Amino acid sequence: MIRWKQVSALKDGDICSETIMGSAKDDIIIKNGDKITHKSIQKLHQRGIDWISVYEEESFDTAVNDLFSEEKLEKFSTELSKVCEETLRDGRINVEKTQQISDEINQEIIEEYGEYVVPSLVKLKKMDDYTFTHQVNVAIISTILATEKYGKKKEIIEKFTMGGLLHDMGKLWIPEEILKSNNRLKDAEFDIIKKHPEYGFKIAELSGVQDTAILNAIRYHHERWDGKGYLQGLKEHDIPLEGRFLMVADVFDALTTKRPYKVEWEPYEAVSFIVKQSKKMFDPEIVRLFLLSFGLYPVNTKVILNTDELAIVVGNRRGSMTRPIVKVIRDDQQIEIDLSQEDKISIKKVVKIRMLKD
Numbered sequence: 001m002i003r004w005k006q007v008s009a010l011k012d013g014d015i016c017s018e019t020i021m022g023s024a025k026d027d028i029i030i031k032n033g034d035k036i037t038h039k040s041i042q043k044l045h046q047r048g049i050d051w052i053s054v055y056e057e058e059s060f061d062t063a064v065n066d067l068f069s070e071e072k073l074e075k076f077s078t079e080l081s082k083v084c085e086e087t088l089r090d091g092r093i094n095v096e097k098t099q100q101i102s103d104e105i106n107q108e109i110i111e112e113y114g115e116y117v118v119p120s121l122v123k124l125k126k127m128d129d130y131t132f133t134h135q136v137n138v139a140i141i142s143t144i145l146a147t148e149k150y151g152k153k154k155e156i157i158e159k160f161t162m163g164g165l166l167h168d169m170g171k172l173w174i175p176e177e178i179l180k181s182n183n184r185l186k187d188a189e190f191d192i193i194k195k196h197p198e199y200g201f202k203i204a205e206l207s208g209v210q211d212t213a214i215l216n217a218i219r220y221h222h223e224r225w226d227g228k229g230y231l232q233g234l235k236e237h238d239i240p241l242e243g244r245f246l247m248v249a250d251v252f253d254a255l256t257t258k259r260p261y262k263v264e265w266e267p268y269e270a271v272s273f274i275v276k277q278s279k280k281m282f283d284p285e286i287v288r289l290f291l292l293s294f295g296l297y298p299v300n301t302k303v304i305l306n307t308d309e310l311a312i313v314v315g316n317r318r319g320s321m322t323r324p325i326v327k328v329i330r331d332d333q334q335i336e337i338d339l340s341q342e343d344k345i346s347i348k349k350v351v352k353i354r355m356l357k358d
């Protein structure tokens with residue numbers, strides 16, 4: 001919804017809903033979709049502009065079908081934290097228990113796989129212990145990517161789930177003061193962290209994991225497509241496929257998660273980063289699978305349409321990466337528009353705006 005607001009009442013972060021030109025050609029004071037800043041308020045005052053139109057904060061009902069409920073995710077995470085505790089105590093991973101978590105994740109993803117791209121990825125954000133929640137998130141993301149490639153072949157995709165659940169197990173042997181350090185790591189400390197894929201691989205092997213695909217996922221998840229990763233610095237197709245999958249899932253989750261030393265990125269920003277890093281950090285083929293899975297505009301991305309309406313992405317249809325399903329508010333009604341079916345309506349730009357419900 002658009003409403004008029006007095007310039008003196010504007011707040012940092014309001015989003016302008018019109019383009020205001022000065023008297024000279026090309027003199028743009030503020031553009032439609034721009035965030036209001038202290039500087040732009042000053043500019044508007046200087047030009048004697050008293051009123052402008054802004055996008056009203058909306059409270060969209062974004063109750064889309066989440067792939068997993070928060071309770072389910074917490075359950076996975078708690079179970080995995082128990083596996084980790086036991087691993088530290090016994091020096092062995094309870095592979096059977098991990099397999100049970102993996103089976104549950106798998107079943108749900110296989111059932112959901114269809115015309116719609118993953119509706120929403122509710123992530124575990126609230127829990128304190130990053131390592132377990134991160135491994136659950138990465139397992140889910142890599143399973144979704146694998147499903148995109150292999151369809152519903154459980155016997156294949158479960159290896160990516162197991163790989164995700166176990167990929168950072170080696171961190172159990174990295175001193176906490178290094179892992180939890182909020183300071184920039186010294187080279188020597190980073191060298192220690194770099195060993196976790198190898199530690200993870202060894203403990204998994206020792207615990208009876210024999211499947212090469214799972215072991216590869218753990219061992220090579222920090223190798224980069226351009227050869228600048230660790231631990232072996234392998235390049236392109238020399239990196240086992242499972243490692244290349246895990247790399248994308250791992251980075252996407254890390255970027256979109258809040259950490260003591262960084263804010264979480266919006267999913268849209270993380271997707272853009274993944275695309276930019278194609279052929280640098282990531283295998284371009286897996287970036288393509290990633291876009292097919294999550295779309296260019298993931299669920300909850302806020303956008304401005306060419307109709308100048310503020311909208312929120314609520315779903316993506318397989319094969320329509322740039323034309324998601326969005327919700328707008330018209331006459332107080334929330335309307336869903338499937339942009340893949342509407343050739344006159346398109347996305348003009350993405351905005352970072354906090355919704356009332358956020």
Ligand SMILES: [Fe+2]
Nearest residue numbers: 167168196221
């Ligand atoms: Fe890692």
